[in-house]
Amino acid sequence: MESILLLAHTEADGALAKPALEALTAALELGGELTVGLVGGAVEAAASLAAAAGARRILAVAGEPFTQPRYATDAAAAEALARAAGSAIVLAPATARWARALPGVAYRLGGRIDTHATGLAARDGAPAVNRWFYRQRMEAVLTRTARPWIVLLDPGCFAPWSGTAAGSAQVEFIAVEAPQSRTTVTGVQAPKADEQTIRPDAKLLFVAGAGWTKKQPDGAVHVEEAQQLILGVLRGAQASLGGSKSLVDLSGEGQAVLPFMTHLNQVGQTGSTPRHPKGLSTCCHGEEPHVVGWRFVTERRAVNLDPNCGWSRGKADVVYVADAFAVVRELNRLLG
Numbered sequence: 001m002e003s004i005l006l007l008a009h010t011e012a013d014g015a016l017a018k019p020a021l022e023a024l025t026a027a028l029e030l031g032g033e034l035t036v037g038l039v040g041g042a043v044e045a046a047a048s049l050a051a052a053a054g055a056r057r058i059l060a061v062a063g064e065p066f067t068q069p070r071y072a073t074d075a076a077a078a079e080a081l082a083r084a085a086g087s088a089i090v091l092a093p094a095t096a097r098w099a100r101a102l103p104g105v106a107y108r109l110g111g112r113i114d115t116h117a118t119g120l121a122a123r124d125g126a127p128a129v130n131r132w133f134y135r136q137r138m139e140a141v142l143t144r145t146a147r148p149w150i151v152l153l154d155p156g157c158f159a160p161w162s163g164t165a166a167g168s169a170q171v172e173f174i175a176v177e178a179p180q181s182r183t184t185v186t187g188v189q190a191p192k193a194d195e196q197t198i199r200p201d202a203k204l205l206f207v208a209g210a211g212w213t214k215k216q217p218d219g220a221v222h223v224e225e226a227q228q229l230i231l232g233v234l235r236g237a238q239a240s241l242g243g244s245k246s247l248v249d250l251s252g253e254g255q256a257v258l259p260f261m262t263h264l265n266q267v268g269q270t271g272s273t274p275r276h277p278k279g280l281s282t283c284c285h286g287e288e289p290h291v292v293g294w295r296f297v298t299e300r301r302a303v304n305l306d307p308n309c310g311w312s313r314g315k316a317d318v319v320y321v322a323d324a325f326a327v328v329r330e331l332n333r334l335l336g
């Protein structure tokens with residue numbers, strides 16, 4: 001196997017986040033001589049982990065300017081690490097940070113980049129990369145002759161490396177002058193933990209469709225109760241919230257619907273493709289553009305009043321023909 005550079009940025013506490021540990025597993029499984037390139041404020045803890053995992057060389061660009069996610073500094077750091085390592089293959093987790101900076105780095109290096117890789121295998125001494133096309137409808141296996149070849153690995157596709165660090169590691173620090181930047185990070189604004197509805201690591205993806213806002217058998221809409229029921233499951237099961245396009249569009253049009261539902265929650269062809277062990281779809285018809293977003297949800301269940309809904313045509317493992325209000329009320333009672 002050709003030589004591999006794994007790029008990883010550390011978190012605020014100096015540790016490596018799960019996507020980086022997954023990419024470490026992917027790099028080790030591929031089997032080439034491994035160099036780990038670290039970027040961040042502090043890199044010592046991550047370096048000893050990389051050493052324990054068997055990295056031959058550990059390179060780092062460290063210091064305050066490289067703490068914050070920012071194109072200019074991340075690209076400068078990654079470019080310097082790639083030049084110092086001289087590896088043919090550069091792997092990195094598809095974090096927001098690397099997804100933004102590495103395409104530009106590929107250009108600077110005269111190399112190539114592929115994004116959204118979901119699998120890697122060795123083929124004739126070189127990597128072969130799995131990637132889905134046309135919104136997860138077709139899977140391809142890609143090889144390339146151009147080098148360096150940067151591959152961004154989608155999170156959730158490899159088991160995170162689970163070894164423990166042993167002692168301190170020998171790190172080669174690369175001096176990089178932070179480029180002039182117009183971007184200054186002045187703080188972080190994040191929702192309170194209990195307002196957070198997108199939880200990529202949750203065991204359950206709970207999806208709400210437009211049915212929650214439709215007239216119910218008594219002839220009235222019950223949006224207020226729908227809100228309480230949905231929030232109840234999210235809290236009780238610590239589930240992540242997905243929405244169908246119809247429902248998030250209603251919210252976007254300013255109608256009084258579900259205030260916590262935004263376009264970021266949308267699952268599907270024009271939305272996201274989350275990876276969770278289980279998914280429960282409620283009040284959602286299961287149309288093809290929605291269902292392609294469920295590609296990587298392992299076990300899928302749906303609740304719909306209509307026995308003819310799209311989910312029942314072989315798209316879900318289990319369809320409950322039932323009133324989602326009643327089902328979720330009972331679910332919350334059990335969770336409570």
Ligand SMILES: Cc1cc2nc3c(=O)[nH]c(=O)nc-3n(C[C@H](O)[C@H](O)[C@H](O)COP(=O)(O)OP(=O)(O)OC[C@H]3O[C@@H](n4cnc5c(N)ncnc54)[C@H](O)[C@@H]3O)c2cc1C
Nearest residue numbers: 209210211244245268269270271283284285289290305324
């Ligand atoms: C190019 C293109 C891209 C698209 N991309 C996406 C995408 O990324 N994501 C996406 O979601 N959609 C996408 N769509 C839209 C998609 O085709 C559907 O229109 C949409 O997903 C339907 O949403 P829905 O099931 O929530 O609403 P509806 O079709 O209105 O279905 C509501 C369902 O709720 C059920 N229901 C009502 N009350 C209850 C109750 N009490 N209990 C149980 N069930 C109940 C009804 O039986 C009905 O089946 C796209 C469409 C196009 C053309």
